[in-house]
Amino acid sequence: xxxxxxTEAASxxxxxxxxxxxxxxxxxxxxxxxxxxxxxxxxVEQWLVHAITVQRKHVLLVIHVKTRYCMVFAxxxxxxxxxxxxxxxxxxxxxxxxxxxxxxxxxWVDAGVMPERMDQGCHDYRxxxxxxxxxxxxxxxxxxxxxxxxxxxxxxxxxxRAAIGFxxxxxxxxxxxxxxxxxxxxxxxxxxxxxxxYCAVDEAGIEHALKRRLEAWREINACHRR
Numbered sequence: 478x479x480x481x482x483x484t485e486a487a488s489x490x491x492x493x494x495x496x497x498x499x500x501x502x503x504x505x506x507x508x509x510x511x512x513x514x515x516x517x518x519x520x521v522e523q524w525l526v527h528a529i530t531v532q533r534k535h536v537l538l539v540i541h542v543k544t545r546y547c548m549v550f551a552x553x554x555x556x557x558x559x560x561x562x563x564x565x566x567x568x569x570x571x572x573x574x575x576x577x578x579x580x581x582x583x584x585w586v587d588a589g590v591m592p593e594r595m596d597q598g599c600h601d602y603r604x605x606x607x608x609x610x611x612x613x614x615x616x617x618x619x620x621x622x623x624x625x626x627x628x629x630x631x632x633x634x635x636x637x638r639a640a641i642g643f644x645x646x647x648x649x650x651x652x653x654x655x656x657x658x659x660x661x662x663x664x665x666x667x668x669x670x671x672x673x674x675y676c677a678v679d680e681a682g683i684e685h686a687l688k689r690r691l692e693a694w695r696e697i698n699a700c701h702r703r
Contacts, residue, residue, distance in 0.1 A: 508605075551640060
């Protein structure tokens with residue numbers, strides 16, 4: 478199940494008024510005040526969603542609370558929760574598959590198990606009005622980069638390929654969080670999470686996949702420096 482924890486701005490984005498009545502998918506009464514206090518479950522994915530306006534267009538920023546893996550959705554359609562969830566699921570899957578292909582660890586991705594598990598995981602979803610101070614700081618930083626990139630280029634990312642590229646750059650940025658002793662990379666944390674939860678890979682397999690990913694990452698960087 479996907480849990481989209483919405484900031485005040487995101488809550489307003491997903492809401493509309495019809496005949497004087499507010500219509501919204503966002504529940505103001507989440508199961509717990511703090512996300513961390515929800516009942517732990519491997520089948521529940523907690524995301525924080527924030528909304529901003531860039532060049533007069535709606536932009537949604539979504540970050541995975543556990544791994545800080547982020548995605549940015551430009552020119553989102555206001556009050557279209559179902560459309561957003563479908564877009565979100567496709568982007569999440571596509572971004573991870575591209576990462577696996579680009580970094581040479583597709584051997585660990587079960588093409589039969591993965592799509593079914595991801596479809597099941599994205600089938601049910603809930604929207605709650607709830608914040609997360611630490612994840613919000615990271616979203617604010619990503620929003621700053623996004624606004625700067627849009628200002629420099631004069632436009633928002635032109636299509637999914639460009640959007641996934643921006644996501645990848647942000648997720649390859651080291652971050653720190655309360656409770657984490659060392660810096661970490663959101664893309665590495667999400668890859669491990671994805672392999673574990675959606676590709677049926679055991680811990681030894683995950684270790685080998687991440688080792689191969691690091692080797693490929695070093696090879697790519699070495700080529701760029703030549």
